[in-house]
Amino acid sequence: MTINEIQDEIIEEFELFDDWEGKYEYIIDLGKKLPKLADEHKNQDNIIKGCQSIVWLHAYKKDDKLHFEADSEAIIVKGLVSMLVKVMTNHTPEEILKSDLYFIDKVGLASHLAQTRSNGLASMVKQMRAYAVAYQAKDN
Amino acid sequence: MSVLDINKIRQDFPILDEKVNGRDLVYFDNAATTQKPFVVLEALANYYGHYNANIHRGIHFLAEKATSAFEDSRTTIQKFLNAAQKEEIIFTYGTTDGINLVAQTYGRKFLKEGDEIIISTLEHHSNIVPWQMLCEEKGCVLRVIPIDDKGDLILEEYEKMLSEKTKFVSVVHVSNALGTINDVKFIIDKAHEVGAKVLIDGAQASSHITIDVQTLDADFYAFSAHKLFGPTGMGVLYGKLDILNAMPPYRGGGEMIKEVTFEKTTYNELPxxxxxxxxxxxxxxxxxxxxxYINELGKENIAAYEDELLKYATDQLSEISGLRIIGQAKEKVSVVSFVLDGIHPQDVGVILDQQGIAIRTGHHCTQPLMNRLGLPGTSRASFAVYNTKPEIDKLVAGIHKVKKMVL
Structure with missing residues (x-):
């Protein structure tokens, strides 16, 4: 699936909820289901700066494609992070750099993107793109 | 029962009619900043709309009117703090600015290598970092008064720290994170016994406690207007006249000069x-x-009502299983910090926000205090005179919802 196809799928899932409670329960559930990040990757280098809760992001490349694994102390952030990981994982650095992440706005979570200082979703997106740039540079 | 008519007071604050996420706003982030009554909003509009002018040097009508209003504020603040003279009232940008002013002028002139500066574990970063910067520059030593597990300063330890090496003590009057009211009179008296000067960070105290700088015998007292229903970006530094006179100026520019030539500038008088x-x-x-506005309501009346809210909130929140109140000092202002078992404070804040309830979560700019308590942060509800018990009931229901959703 392309990045946009995954985004559209998430948007469709969120259309099922007509109130904030359902939406947040779903995000919390995503957070709970996100596989635990191995302790070795929960290191200082993988911490995303600018978040109120600690968020770890680990990236690696497999068959020309980038993969992300992440974790957070806070469950809602973890749910949000889980969606980002789902959208961005298993794509080439070029695809990631070209991507337009419209799903966050479409599912009504744009405020989480704006509140960079409190939950760092924007920092997380930036860091994912930074990894894409780094891996691209390494290949050239 | 309070002698204040809280419903009438609520009508003085237009923001309280706002809807947040479709709900009535419940504003419990008063320790971060308080809301503004109509009289303050009108004063701002009136100034800009009717007598905006640059002050002190103008000879025209507007300049004189603006200057007189500006200096009226100084007199009002002098009375508010019971300062001996209005020249002791310096306008700043806020508490942080006032502390930096003292560190950068008094500190740089009078402190030297090996001198000791005492602060406390309860300090906000703005009463830590300016002193660390000074210590780095001058080779002074920073010492920290410890707290007990309830959030009270251990004053016996403070007394042991004091010596002829102690040259400055800078301590918070009321802890922003835990609400602890410190016995600043005792702290000041003990510091004076060894000849040290004392600054009190009054950011959190100014709206809750009657402040009398002469009875306290504080050398400096700093606070911010926005925490007492006033505008942001405005603060006050009180300093004793002889000490302020002995201090070099902080920033150079207009207004602070008496005479300028390219060879030499002489400085203006206080303030x-x-x-x-x-x-x-x-x-x-x-x-x-x-x-x-505060004086009209009466500070004692405000404090009594806020105490009532604090007690009610403490009782109600204590009944929630898995909730632990952080900070149970003997004397507290209306601040309740808490943690919930198995739930990160950020999740508490986000879910309460969805219900229209504004609290603060995180380290509250007191990272060393959080480290001492072994917590990454807390959730903090802080109350002002316009808050009500039914609002606290909403908070309690909101926390139950957080637990239901997250656990």
Whole structure:
């Protein structure tokens, strides 16, 4: 699936909820289901700066494609992070750099993107793109 | 029962009619900043709409009117703090600015290598970092008064720290994170016994406690207008006249000079020596209206009602299983910090926000205190005179919802 196809799928899932409670329960559930990040990757280098809760992001490349694994102390952030990981994982650095992440706005979570200082979703997106740039540079 | 008519008070604060996420706003983030009554908003609009002018040097009507309103505020603040003279009232940008002013002028002139500066574990970063910067520059030593597990300062330890090496003590009057009211009179008296000067960070105290700088015998007292229903970007530094006179100026520029030639500049008298440039005239003018508003309600009445809210909130929150109140000092202002078992404070804040309830979560700019308590942060509800018990009931219901959703 392309990045946009995954985004559209998430948007469709969120259309099922007509109130904030359902939406947040779903995000919390995503957070709970996100596989635990191995302790070795929960290191200082993988911490995303600018978040109120600690968020770890680990990236690696497999068959020309980038993969992300992440974790957070806070469950809602973890749910949000889980969606980002789902959208961005298993794509080439070029695809990631070209991507337009419209799903966050479409599912009504744009405020989480704006509140960079409190939950760092924007920092997380930036860091994912930074990894894409780094891996691209390494290949050239 | 309070002698205050809280419903009437609520009508003075237009923001309380706002809807947040479709719900009535419940504003419990008063320790971060308080909301503004109509009288303050009107004062700002009035100033800009009717007598905006640069002050002190103008000879025209508007300049004189603005200058007189500006200096009226100084007199109001002098009375508010019971300072001996109005020249002891310096306008700043806020508490942080006032502390930096003292560190950078008094500190740089009078402190030297090996001198000790005492602060406490309860300090906000703004009463830590300016002293660390000074210590780095001058080779002074920073010492920290410890706290007990309830959040009270261990004053016996403070007494042991004091010696002829102690040259400065800078301590918070009321802890922003835990609400602890410190016995600053005792702290000041003990410091004076060894000849040290004392600054009190009054950011959190100014709206809750009656402050009398002469009875306290504080050498410096700093606070911010926006925490007492006034505008942001305006603060006050009180300093004893002889100490302020002995201090070099902080920033250079207009207003703070007596005479300038390219060879030498002589400085203006107090308080203007410390007020370089065009000051924050509108906000200074408006703060008088905030203080008049407080005085009209009566600080004792406000404190009594806030105590009632604190007690009610403490009782109600204590009944929630898995909730632990952080900070149970003997004397507290209306601040309740808490943690919930198995739930990160950020999740508490986000889910309460969805219900229209504004609290603060995180380390509250007191990372060393959080480290001492072994917590990444807390959730903090802080109350002002316009808050009500039914609002606290909403908070309690909101926390139950957080637990239901997250656990």
């Amino acid at each position: 203007y020596k410390f007020e370089a440039g065009t000051p924050n005239i509108a906000d200074v003018v408006a703060v008088k209206f905030a203080i008049d």
